Amino acid sequence: MFTSCQDEVLDITPIDETQTLVAESQLTSLISATSKNDGSKDNIIDGTTCISVKLPVIVKVRGIEIRIDSEADYIKIKRLYDEFEDDIDRLDIIFPITIITGNHEEITIENAEQLSEIIAACNDDDDEDEEEREIRCIDFQFPIAFSVYNRDFSVIDVVNIENRRQLYLFMKRVKNSEVIASLNFPVTMVLKNGTTLTAENNEQLRRIIEAAKDNCEVEDFSKERLENYLKKCPWVVYEFKRDNQDNTSEFEQYAINFKEDGVVIMRSRNGDMLTGTWGLRPTRRGVLLKMEFDNLADFTLEWLLYDYEDGKIKVYEEGGNKIVLKRNCEVVVNITKERVENFLKECLWRVVELDIEGVDDVEDNYIGTPLKFFENNVVKIRVNGELIEGTYQVLVRNAGIGLEITLDGRPELKLQWVINFLGENKIELKNENNEMVLRRHCPDNDGDLNYILDVLVSSSWEVSLYKDDGIDETQDYFMYTLDFIETGRVKVTDPNNGIFGGSWLAFRNDGYLKLALNFGTQIPFDEFNDRWKIVSITPNRIELLDISGSDGTEDILVLEKKS
Incomplete structure (x- = not known):
């Protein structure tokens, strides 16, 4: 590591004994801690920050073998984890492998049991002095250089450092009093977020490292930031x-609300409310999330946060314990009868999912036919522009807050539904064998929906193109005229001046504008019964698209203004 420079001209500040690094100084310990191997970057492989796996390495995820040649390849693992959300993330390492310890020591590992023993030993090692523990939240911008002195403080060499490992080995010599050295300033330090800071002397460098250490004790987590996020x-x-x-089947859709002063409130699917305590604790392993409930032992544990991304948090603890939480700012934790009643009356509601006794897609019977809830337990469904009246009740049952809807010819709505999710724009209902999802539809203040309404009702329309799975069937609709009426009825006049009707509804869903058409069993317009994506709309032309099959095949419907 020593590079002779006796014949070179060096730009080195004259020696100041206070600027040298000696074995017992605080700055020596801080630099040494900063130079340790950062084992946090490959946690997706080994699950621990105290070691790293030397690359290349082969791992198996969901039965697929992946060769990891560089840090950039870690994204391959994450993509497979994220491909299916309803599975348990699992990774198997193909042994043997070489691991690198915090002290840059390389050890060959032959099997999973040996790796587990090493991880357990380094996670449980609390004997290390606080100043000697690795500092991962700041790094030197390499290369850097040290001047090496003899006992008369004359420069005898310059050591150039290219990476953490070289820095650690050099600092080990300083700590063993084998050399007297000083950094050649200025040096640039890089924080985890990419911010760079420049130090001109030892004192500035010490302050920079100390401040970084205090502000990011735990890899990728700021305790205060995470508390606010939760x-x-x-x-x-x-x-x-x-x-x-x-x-999962027992606790799925339980809602958790982390509140101030360490209070956590949990709502079960049947509406029961449980109150407990929570808190975060930074450790060498990472951030620990502790929850305690008097009547819910399954959640009462100190969980390690091991995966943290926008909208999702994963926690686990040894012994086969794991929770995946998804953020939902729309969910209402405290569901009450009064809140549900007021919520239902605010807007129209679309039936977007209805599965009855294992029969899927029953919701297709409700395309373009929204519900409207009124005072005095009156509910109306809009079919072909006509309002059909019925009744509804919000009930308090042992299982939770329930909803029953009574409408002629629609017995499935009267099933004893229990609300297990109440959000700003969605209500999920379940009973033993059935599921229903309602989505709120508030068109009055939506400028795009108002524009679509104005365009549709202002003219008569004809089918200029209809492709069903790529097959042109436009000729089946020759000479038909469509008139969209503001009440939600679409009137169709056939070539022989016969008239029949259907339902239409323009709505917004997941950011897309859509047009629902429902002509019942009326041939050939029953082909149009769907929730079409609006590709483009002008006063003279409307282009609609539907992905008609799981293989991605498309249906295209184009309406043009009738001249």
């Missing part, structure tokens, strides 16, 4: 495993 919105349980038992 408190910002409710979280919904998406996956739950305790003591190697998959209890």
